[in-house]
Amino acid sequence: MIDRKHHSFRWLLLTGLIAISGADAAPAAIAIIIDDLGYRYEEGNRAVALPGPVACAIIPNTPHGASMAAAAYASGKEILLHLPMQPLDSERPVGEMGIELDTTRLGVTAVLRAGMESVPHVSGVNNHMGSLITRHPGHMTWLMNDLQDNNLFFIDSVTTESSVALSMAREQGVAATRRDLFIDSEQASEDEILRRLEDLYALASRRGNALGIAHPYPVTIAVLERELPRLATRGIRLVSVRQLIALRQEQADSALTERDATGASH
Numbered sequence: 543m544i545d546r547k548h549h550s551f552r553w554l555l556l557t558g559l560i561a562i563s564g565a566d567a568a569p570a571a572i573a574i575i576i577d578d579l580g581y582r583y584e585e586g587n588r589a590v591a592l593p594g595p596v597a598c599a600i601i602p603n604t605p606h607g608a609s610m611a612a613a614a615y616a617s618g619k620e621i622l623l624h625l626p627m628q629p630l631d632s633e634r635p636v637g638e639m640g641i642e643l644d645t646t647r648l649g650v651t652a653v654l655r656a657g658m659e660s661v662p663h664v665s666g667v668n669n670h671m672g673s674l675i676t677r678h679p680g681h682m683t684w685l686m687n688d689l690q691d692n693n694l695f696f697i698d699s700v701t702t703e704s705s706v707a708l709s710m711a712r713e714q715g716v717a718a719t720r721r722d723l724f725i726d727s728e729q730a731s732e733d734e735i736l737r738r739l740e741d742l743y744a745l746a747s748r749r750g751n752a753l754g755i756a757h758p759y760p761v762t763i764a765v766l767e768r769e770l771p772r773l774a775t776r777g778i779r780l781v782s783v784r785q786l787i788a789l790r791q792e793q794a795d796s797a798l799t800e801r802d803a804t805g806a807s808h
């Protein structure tokens with residue numbers, strides 16, 4: 543009796559494992575964006591030199607933005623325009639290279655064009671700040687229209703849970719997704735950053751993929767320089783943001799297909 547129970551348990555375990563490995567043959571994927579590049583020269587250049595397809599998000603009109611974009615592009619990295627957007631905190635200036643409540647339809651186009659001239663080789667955009675303006679469907683729709691015209695993808699940095707940017711991007715047919723975790727904060731210690739990285743790996747293992755945003759703080763860069771080369775030993779692969787968006791699109795498509803198939807058989 544006990545033996546039979548044991549046997550069926552082992553059988554269940556075995557078929558379960560086969561099912562899991564069959565469904566998830568590819569290792570879990572993460573993508574990492576380094577935000578706020580363009581100001582700190584030394585950390586910025588170390589970020590650009592990180593191993594693998596780490597994406598570099600560069601603020602327009604910054605002292606080192608253009609040269610960092612050129613260096614990142616030369617080393618095969620993806621470049622994002624880190625577009626300033628109005629935050630709730632009125633003390634934080636957006637500047638003329640960003641989108642504010644009083645930016646007009648033509649103003650949005652002008653800001654994007656100026657940003658692309660300031661930061662060469664961009665393949666996508668993510669928001670810098672924006673806890674106020676990303677709640678506004680009008681401005682977000684204008685921006686997404688322009689991203690579509692320029693074949694750029696969009697990443698919602700999610701600086702407010704009330705952001706409608708991702709929905710507006712999808713409505714306009716822009717390739718887009720959202721950030722899962724911030725890997726650091728200004729005061730984060732090495733241990734805290736390591737814990738957030740572990741959270742990112744865990745999320746990727748659970749869902750198949752995960753997207754983290756980090757900043758060019760010396761501690762963060764040091765941790766990434768050390769940890770990124772070890773990803774393979776953890777069963778994690780680093781992919782570009784464009785690849786991560788494609789992986790998520792595949793997941794969404796196959797979930798739809800499964801739902802349709804289930805629907806048809808009942």
Ligand SMILES: [Zn+2]
Pocket residue numbers: 577578624669670671
């Ligand atoms: Zn930022």
